[in-house]
Amino acid sequence: xxxxxxxxxxxxxxxxxxxxxxxxxxxxxxxxxxxxxxxxxxxxxxxxxxxxxxxxxxxxxxxxxxxxxxxxxxxxxxxxxxxxxxxxxxxxxxxxxxxxxxxxxxxxxxxxxxxxxxxxxxxxxxxxxxxxxxxxxxxxxxxxxxxxxxxxxxxxxxxxxxxxxxxxxxxxxxxxxxxxxxxxxxxxxxxxxxxxxxxxxxxxxxxxxxxxxxxxxxxxxxxxxxxxxxxxxxxxxxxxxxxxxxxxxxxxxxxxxxxxxxxxxxxxxxxxxxxxxxxxxxxxxxxxxxxxxxxxxxxxxxxxxxxxxxxxxxxxxxxxxxxxxxxxxxxxxxxxxxxxxxxxxxxxxxxxxxxxxxxxxxxxxxxxxxxxxxxxxxxxxxxxxxxxxxxxxxxx
Numbered sequence: 001x002x003x004x005x006x007x008x009x010x011x012x013x014x015x016x017x018x019x020x021x022x023x024x025x026x027x028x029x030x031x032x033x034x035x036x037x038x039x040x041x042x043x044x045x046x047x048x049x050x051x052x053x054x055x056x057x058x059x060x061x062x063x064x065x066x067x068x069x070x071x072x073x074x075x076x077x078x079x080x081x082x083x084x085x086x087x088x089x090x091x092x093x094x095x096x097x098x099x100x101x102x103x104x105x106x107x108x109x110x111x112x113x114x115x116x117x118x119x120x121x122x123x124x125x126x127x128x129x130x131x132x133x134x135x136x137x138x139x140x141x142x143x144x145x146x147x148x149x150x151x152x153x154x155x156x157x158x159x160x161x162x163x164x165x166x167x168x169x170x171x172x173x174x175x176x177x178x179x180x181x182x183x184x185x186x187x188x189x190x191x192x193x194x195x196x197x198x199x200x201x202x203x204x205x206x207x208x209x210x211x212x213x214x215x216x217x218x219x220x221x222x223x224x225x226x227x228x229x230x231x232x233x234x235x236x237x238x239x240x241x242x243x244x245x246x247x248x249x250x251x252x253x254x255x256x257x258x259x260x261x262x263x264x265x266x267x268x269x270x271x272x273x274x275x276x277x278x279x280x281x282x283x284x285x286x287x288x289x290x291x292x293x294x295x296x297x298x299x300x301x302x303x304x305x306x307x308x309x310x311x312x313x314x315x316x317x318x319x320x321x322x323x324x325x326x327x328x329x330x331x332x333x334x335x336x337x338x339x340x341x342x343x344x345x346x347x348x349x350x351x352x353x354x355x356x357x358x359x360x361x362x363x364x365x366x367x368x369x370x371x372x373x374x375x376x377x378x379x380x381x382x383x384x385x386x387x388x389x390x391x392x393x394x395x396x
Contacts, residue, residue, distance in 0.1 A: 012353045015044040019082060019091040019115075021075045021106050022098035024051030024060045028194065029120060030097045033147070034064075036341035037095065039328075042349055046070055047091055049078045075106050079113040093118060093143070093352055099197045100204050100211070104129040107144075111136045116143040116352045118345065122215050122381065123374030125205045130378040137371045143355055145348035146369040148219045148377075150276060152340035154311045154323040155297040157367070159280070159287050160224045161320040162299070168282030174253070174261035175279040176221045178213040183247050183267035186240050199245055206385045208245025210236065213276070214265035214384065215377040219369065220278055221263070222376065227255040229380065229394045232263075234387035239268045251384060295334050311335060325364050344368045 018037060023030015030050070037043040047070035050060035054073040061071030072078035082090045093116035096106050104124045107117050111133075123146055124130045137144045150156060162168065187195035197203040198212050205211050222228055231254045236246040248266040255261065266272070276291035288298040295311040309316060312331030317324025326343045329335055347368040354361035379395045386392050 012357060015042055016092045016349050016352060017046045017090070018043050019070075019078060019094045020045060020048040020050065021078065021094060021096045021110075022050065022102075022120075023048070023095075024053070024056045025063070026193075027097070032338060032341060033095055033097050033120075033345075036338050037345045037349075039339065039342040040346050040349075043345065047072070047078065047082060049073070049075045075109060079109045079115070082115070083113045092116060092356065093348075096120060101125050101197075101202060104133065107133055108136060111140050111142055111144070114140070114142070116348075116355070118145045118147065118348055119374070120147050121219075121369075121374065122205070122211055122377050123371070124378055127375070127378045127382050130375040134371045134375050141355075143348060143352045144371045144374075145344060145351075146371070146374045146377075147341060147344055148216060148223075148369040148373060149337070149341045149344060150216055150220055150291060151223045151369055152326060152343035153289075153291075153294050154316065154320075154326040154335070154343075155289055155294060155309065156220070156224065157322040157326055158297055158309060158316055158320040159278070159289055160226070161322065162287060163225050163280055163282075167285060167299070168280060168287065169284030171225055171227065171257070171259050171280060171282045173279075173281040174221050174225060174227075174255060174259060176217040176261070176263050176277070178217045178265045178276045179269035179272040180213065180267045180274060181270040181272045183209075183240065184270045186242060188243070199243055199247075201244055204245060205381065207236070207381045208238075208243070209247050209265050209267045210234075210249050210384050211245075211381050213267065214249060214251075214263065215380060216276060217263050217265055217278075218380045219373060219377060220276065221253075221255075221261075222373075223369075224278060225255070225259070225280060227257060227259055228376070228396075229383075230254045230256055231391050231393045232383060232387060233389065233391045234384040235389055236384065236387075249384065251387075294336050294340075322364055322367055 049072040051057045094110045095118045097120045107119050188199045233252040235250045237248040238246050247268045251263040253261050253263050279288050286300045297309040299307040347365050350365040351361040383392050383394050
C-alpha cells in the first residue's frame with residue numbers, strides 16, 4: 001500500500017462550513033461538487049441558493065436536509081444574510097456551480113462580502129470580467145480556487161513533477177486533446193439544459209466547445225509542463241446546422257522555450273466520451289496520460305520498454321509528494337473523477353483553514369488552480385476566437 005501523505009487539519013477543530021450557489025434539482029455538476037467536498041469529512045454544507053427559481057432552491061434544500069432558514073431565494077440574499085450571522089455560524093466559503101454567465105456577479109458578491117470562493121470553470125464570461133475578479137481577489141486576500149478538476153488526479157501531479165524535475169529532458173513537443181461526441185446532433189433543440197446553455201453565447205461566452213472543454217486542455221498542458229502558451233493559430237468549426245458557437249476546433253500552439261505542439265477539442269467526435277489526454281515529449285523521454293484511464297501514466301524512453309506507473313503504489317508518492325497526497329486508496333482500487341474534484345477541495349480547504357488561523361499553508365496545500373489560471377483560460381478563449389486561422393499572440 002502506498003504511504004498516504006498526512007493532511008494537515010490541526011489548524012482548526014471543526015469542519016469548514018460551506019454554502020453553495022447553483023446545483024439545484026437535476027444538476028449534474030452540483031452533485032459532483034457536493035460529493036467531492038464531503039469525501040474527506042472536513043467540510044459541511046450548511047446553506048445555499050440552489051436555483052434562481054426559489055421553489056427549486058427550497059426543494060433542493062429539503063433534499064439535502066438543510067435548515068430552511070439557510071436556504072435562500074437569491075445569491076444576493078444569501079451573501080447578505082450569511083454575512084450578518086455570528087462568526088461561529090456563518091459559512092467560511094461558497095462553492096459556485098452555475099452556468100458561465102453568472103460566475104462573475106456571484107463570485108464578486110461573495111468576495112466583497114468577505115467569503116472565500118471555490119468556482120467552477122471557466123472563471124467568467126470574458127477577459128474583462130476575469131481581470132476584475134483577479135483584482136478583487138488580490139484586494140480581499142481571500143482564497144480563490146477554480147475547479148479545473150483534472151489537475152487533481154494523482155498521475156497528473158506525477159506527470160507534472162516528472163516534467164519539471166527534468167525526467168523528460170528538454171521538452172520539445174506537447175499534444176493535448178479533449179474529444180467528446182455528445183453534441184453531434186442539435187441536442188439543444190430537444191430541451192436539454194446542459195446543451196442549451198453551452199451553445200448559447202449569452203450564457204456560455206464567445207466560445208462553445210473551446211470554452212467548455214478546450215480550456216481544460218489548455219490548463220492541463222500548462223499545469224503539467226509549467227510552460228505558458230506564447231502564440232496560437234486556431235481553426236474553429238461549427239458542424240451542426242444552426243448552432244451559434246463552435247463545436248470543434250484544432251489549434252497549433254507555440255509554448256515558451258520554443259516548444260511546439262497542438263491542441264484539439266471536439267464535441268462532435270461521435271463515439272468519443274471524455275478522452276482528455278496529453279502527450280509530452282522531451283529529448284530524453286516522453287509521457288502519456290488519459291483521463292479515461294486515470295490511474296496509469298506511461299513513460300517512454302528511446303529503445304527501452306514502456307514504463308507504466310500506477311497510482312497507489314509507494315514509488316509514486318516517493319517520486320511525487322503531491323501525487324502521494326492526492327491518493328486515498330491503495331493500488332488496484334481505482335480513483336477517478338470525484339476524487340480529483342475532492343483533491344482540489346482538500347487543498348483549498350486546508351488553505352482556507354490556514355488563512356482563518358493566521359498561519360502559512362504548506363506548499364502542497366497551495367496546489368490548486370487559482371484566479372491567475374482562470375484569467376489564462378479566458379485569455380485562451382479570447383485568443384482562439386480572435387485567431388480565425390492566423391497566428392495570434394497570447395497575452396503574457
